[in-house]
Amino acid sequence: MADTKLFINGEWVAAQSGETFATFAPSTGEKIADVAKAGREDAQKAVEAARRAFDDGPWAKMSGKERAERLRKVGELINARSAEIAEIEARDGGGTIKKAMFADVPGAVGTFNTFADLAESSPDEVDRGESPFPPAKSTVRYEPFGVCSGIVPWNFPFLMAGWKIAPAIAAGNTVVLKPASFTSLSAIEMVKAVEEADIPPGVVNLVTGPGGSAGEELAQHPLVDKVAFTGSTEVGRRIMQLASGTVKKVTLELGGKSANIVCDDADLDLAAAGVLWGTFFHNGQVCESGTRALVHRAIYDEFVGLLVERAAKIVIGDNMDMNTDQGPLVAPSQVDTTERYVKLGLDEGAKLLCGGSKPTDLAAGLDPSAYYLPTIFEADNSMKIAQEEIFGPVLCVIPFDSDDEAIKIANDSIYGLGGGVWSKNVERAHTIAASMRTGTVWVNDYHMITPTQPFGGYKQSGIGRELGDYGFNEYRQIKHVWQNTATDRSGYLHFSALSGNI
Amino acid sequence: MKVTGTEAAARAVERARRDRTGALVFTIGTGCCESTAPFLYEDFWPGPDAEAVGEVGGVAVYAPEYLRALYPGDDGVVIDVIDDVAESMSIETEYGRRFVLRDAAGQPVVGPARQSCEVPEAVSALRSRGPQELPAALRRARMR
Numbered sequence: 244m245a246d247t248k249l250f251i252n253g254e255w256v257a258a259q260s261g262e263t264f265a266t267f268a269p270s271t272g273e274k275i276a277d278v279a280k281a282g283r284e285d286a287q288k289a290v291e292a293a294r295r296a297f298d299d300g301p302w303a304k305m306s307g308k309e310r311a312e313r314l315r316k317v318g319e320l321i322n323a324r325s326a327e328i329a330e331i332e333a334r335d336g337g338g339t340i341k342k343a344m345f346a347d348v349p350g351a352v353g354t355f356n357t358f359a360d361l362a363e364s365s366p367d368e369v370d371r372g373e374s375p376f377p378p379a380k381s382t383v384r385y386e387p388f389g390v391c392s393g394i395v396p397w398n399f400p401f402l403m404a405g406w407k408i409a410p411a412i413a414a415g416n417t418v419v420l421k422p423a424s425f426t427s428l429s430a431i432e433m434v435k436a437v438e439e440a441d442i443p444p445g446v447v448n449l450v451t452g453p454g455g456s457a458g459e460e461l462a463q464h465p466l467v468d469k470v471a472f473t474g475s476t477e478v479g480r481r482i483m484q485l486a487s488g489t490v491k492k493v494t495l496e497l498g499g500k501s502a503n504i505v506c507d508d509a510d511l512d513l514a515a516a517g518v519l520w521g522t523f524f525h526n527g528q529v530c531e532s533g534t535r536a537l538v539h540r541a542i543y544d545e546f547v548g549l550l551v552e553r554a555a556k557i558v559i560g561d562n563m564d565m566n567t568d569q570g571p572l573v574a575p576s577q578v579d580t581t582e583r584y585v586k587l588g589l590d591e592g593a594k595l596l597c598g599g600s601k602p603t604d605l606a607a608g609l610d611p612s613a614y615y616l617p618t619i620f621e622a623d624n625s626m627k628i629a630q631e632e633i634f635g636p637v638l639c640v641i642p643f644d645s646d647d648e649a650i651k652i653a654n655d656s657i658y659g660l661g662g663g664v665w666s667k668n669v670e671r672a673h674t675i676a677a678s679m680r681t682g683t684v685w686v687n688d689y690h691m692i693t694p695t696q697p698f699g700g701y702k703q704s705g706i707g708r709e710l711g712d713y714g715f716n717e718y719r720q721i722k723h724v725w726q727n728t729a730t731d732r733s734g735y736l737h738f739s740a741l742s743g744n745i
Numbered sequence: 746m747k748v749t750g751t752e753a754a755a756r757a758v759e760r761a762r763r764d765r766t767g768a769l770v771f772t773i774g775t776g777c778c779e780s781t782a783p784f785l786y787e788d789f790w791p792g793p794d795a796e797a798v799g800e801v802g803g804v805a806v807y808a809p810e811y812l813r814a815l816y817p818g819d820d821g822v823v824i825d826v827i828d829d830v831a832e833s834m835s836i837e838t839e840y841g842r843r844f845v846l847r848d849a850a851g852q853p854v855v856g857p858a859r860q861s862c863e864v865p866e867a868v869s870a871l872r873s874r875g876p877q878e879l880p881a882a883l884r885r886a887r888m889r
Contacts, residue, residue, distance in 0.1 A: 264830065264841060282839075396777065396778045396832060397778060397832060398778065423778070423832045424830045424831070424832060424838070425830055425832065453831075453838040453839045453841075454831070454832060454833055454834040454835070454838050455833075455834055455835055455836045455837065455838035455839035456838075456839045458834050458838075459834050462834070473777075474777050474778055474779075474832060474833075475774065475775070475776045475777040475778055475779040475780075475782075475832075475833060476774055476775060476776030476777065477772060477773075477774025477775065477776065477779065477782070477784050477833070478779070478784070478832075478833050478834050479776075480772075480774065480792070481784070481786055481789065481834050482834070484789060484790060485834075497776050497777055498775060498776020498777040499776070499777070528778075530777050574829065574830070576827065576829050576843070576845065579845070580780045580845075583846070583847075583848070584780075586848070627815050627816075630811070630815055631775050631780065631781045631812075631815070632775055632776050632777060632780055632781075633780055634777065634778060634779075634780045635780075657775075657811055658776070703776070704776075
């Protein structure tokens with residue numbers, strides 16, 4: 244693949260420094276491309292282009308219907324190249340081709356379509372009724388914020404790019420997107436679709452490069468009005484501090500250590516599959532992964548046996564093969580992190596039930612340093628492996644005796660992003676769900692996120708919501724217009740609080 | 746919790762100190778893509794419950810209360826630096842480097858060999874799902 248470029252003000256340009264950085268296929272360690280390394284100056288140029296496009300260009304003034312037509316066009320263009328984009332996505336990030344084809348690419352298309360629908364159907368003005376005295380009429384207007392920067396992680400690079408671009412531009416904002424450095428390539432393909440979809444120059448800009456320079460600039464630049472970030476909690480805190488300099492709107496989707504509660508009346512066959520899916524999908528490199536399985540003691544032994552038996556059947560191998568369930572982690576350094584936690588778990592007395600090492604039977608040509616076996620521990624919730632987010636294929640199984648205890652354990656975390664409840668008693672499941680301090684709870688399911696429904700976190704898992712009308716409104720300012728409807732001066736009696744003479 | 750740093754980490758801090766004008770601080774935090782990791786920031790407030798737990802290259806390292814509780818005593822957490830891409834806003838990412846945590850010995854940690862998993866008889870009797878193949882109807886599925 245040729246060297247990639249930045250996309251600023253409708254033009255593909257090299258980084259001002261001329262520097263690039265390499266991106267690799269995690270499964271083989273093979274270099275795929277040299278990516279333009281944006282610095283602070285490139286990020287500034289992109290923000291300035293976005294500012295001009297917002298202040299002087301046609302985008303913010305277009306009707307929702309006009310914007311919607313272009314967003315749908317982006318979706319169509321992505322769909323037309325879906326197989327090619329899925330391959331780029333899987334190859335660059337190490338996720339399976341199955342994930343790219345059935346989650347990443349269609350999920351991004353669905354996101355553009357959903358926000359096209361919202362742009363078209365959401366009124367810009369709402370009549371808020373009349374005030375009796377002084378006689379007045381109130382209207383609320385929904386308006387774009389202005390320039391939004393979006394900073395996204397490497398676990399779902401294409402989908403997350405869609406989550407940041409689509410709602411922002413649907414609402415009339417302009418955007419500067421920074422993909423994660425491990426996975427810059429698919430976002431470039433998304434921006435190519437934007438370019439083809441008759442979206443004016445400067446409305447969507449792309450800078451690829453390090454967070455320490457380009458990312459920092461996108462979070463603090465005075466011309467940026469809103470920052471949307473998905474990634475680690477510590478970086479989220481950094482972004483809030485940088486954004487505070489000019490009091491920007493901030494939305495954050497951060498870490499998690501979500502609990503999957505398996506009640507004694509659950510369909511164990513289904514729940515076992517669900518817990519494994521909730522944990523090991525994409526090697527556990529998913530913010531809302533259900534990495535703590537809380538299992539009722541009455542069914543504990545049987546259920547844990549099921550988990551262990553099934554975990555051994557997860558197919559590990561070449562992520563470009565449709566039959567592979569689990570490919571490499573994003574990089575060998577992520578495997579190092581996973582290994583470190585496995586050792587910490589053993590040191591703390593957690594019981595290793597399966598996994599706990601790199602696979603030894605990978606096909607020739609695959610890089611064994613990037614793979615790790617699905618690992619299951621019997622643990623206590625106070626252990627490091629149960630409290631810290633590992634972002635690797637590690638599940639902690641923790642027994643409980645009552646629903647109240649399960650809820651207490653589930654909530655004993657600094658995070659609150661996802662969670663699951665497995666029970667045949669729907670009322671019981673919903674009662675537990677209502678007590679979980681977390682942004683999403685799946686009942687008898689896991690990981691299902693749809694572009695029409697809100698997603699986000701409680702506690703240190705984030706601020707604000709993405710997706711659906713909730714996510715759309717995070718990109719819209721609210722303006723109250725008060726119109727005094729008095730026909731004579733008696734309707735302005737409040738003026739007398741200042742002086743009777745004005 | 747007691748944190749120290751390798752000489753390589755101290756040298757990386759020195760480079761950041763030359764390039765930045767503000768006060769440098771390390772913070773250890775958790776979550777999502779970075780897992781628990783050290784971050785080197787300029788002019789950063791570590792937070793209301795953060796306390797200094799060590800220093801690397803003359804820069805104080807802060808950690809929040811819940812992490813200090815998870816790592817009591819001084820059995821050792823070491824900040825090292827590697828040549829790698831990183832996603833955080835930590836200063837060294839600008840240089841194509843990444844601060845990482847190691848155990849006290851500073852050695853790469855090697856996990857145990859895969860253990861055989863004994864499955865209770867009652868479980869073996871339950872039918873498990875075989876190797877998954879996507880149903881034909883799903884192979885062409887598109888969300889919306």
